[in-house]
């Protein structure tokens with residue numbers, strides 16, 4: 064695949080990686096078959112209020128168990144799906160499983176929101192708002208119970224095209240979140256004009272929070288900026304009690320990370336949820 068993380072966390076284009084080798088074509092064929100057979104699994108990772116510990120939502124993350132090669136990481140197969148026209152059916156599958164699961168949790172008294180990731184090409188699909196509207200209706204979900212996570216770089220890939228899609232999703236009442244916040248290039252002016260309701264501070268700033276005062280300064284500024292713009296602020300990559308405590312003190316609204324829970328298979332997530340107190344959702 065062509066996207067490689069550099070040290071700065073930016074994606075640099077590597078053209079040699081985009082060549083369709085026989086291995087790559089075979090991988091694409093396998094991925095297509097997995098999506099068709101609905102073999103692609105969804106893991107759920109809880110989003111928790113650091114002040115109270117209450118579970119407020121969950122992020123849906125794609126998981127692919129390749130029949131011969133075992134688990135293939137999303138950082139490998141998502142770019143593959145992006146470049147082979149498979150991102151649309153993949154995103155539909157994720158949305159469908161996420162919304163059906165959310166409805167099942169709600170029936171047990173856990174009224175959570177669910178978040179699904181959109182990749183750059185997913186955001187450029189002009190039929191996306193209609194598809195989302197149909198799936199919300201089919202699963203009896205309130206639009207505000209769905210969050211779509213998009214990265215700054217996806218928006219930058221086609222600012223006017225993606226803004227049109229974002230506006231239509233926003234008009235439906237779906238919530239929009241800027242994922243991996245702090246690793247892209249979006250200007251503060253642009254951020255202010257986007258119809259978003261949440262920013263997710265990238266885990267690269269969160270993981271060493273207790274050891275690095277510069278990371279702490281970045282996180283504090285991100286929380287303040289988000290709040291000044293009227294946004295909810297989520298921190299991803301919370302791996303220890305120290306980070307959780309600092310984020311609670313900085314006023315971060317929600318946290319997500321291995322310290323709270325790893326992403327869990329649907330059954331394991333439902334079981335985990337059973338042990339959690341039922342939480343009334345805060346008014347928007």
Ligand code: C2E
Pocket residue numbers: 108123124125136137138141157180181182185212242243266299300301302319320321322326
């Ligand atoms: P992301 O949306 O930023 O998701 C968060 C990633 O951080 C997930 O990796 C999650 O497992 C991992 N993570 C969560 N807590 C911790 C922690 O405490 N420490 C560490 N080190 N990592 C943590 P995952 O599942 O491997 O996904 C990687 C990326 O692949 C996602 O980043 C997202 O950009 C993409 N992705 C995953 N599923 C989908 C999907 O269904 N559609 C699209 N378009 N992209 C997806």
Ligand code: MG
Pocket residue numbers: 122180212242
């Ligand atoms: Mg995400």
Ligand code: MG
Pocket residue numbers: 242243263265299
């Ligand atoms: Mg993220």
Ligand code: MG
Pocket residue numbers: 242243265266299
């Ligand atoms: Mg991230």
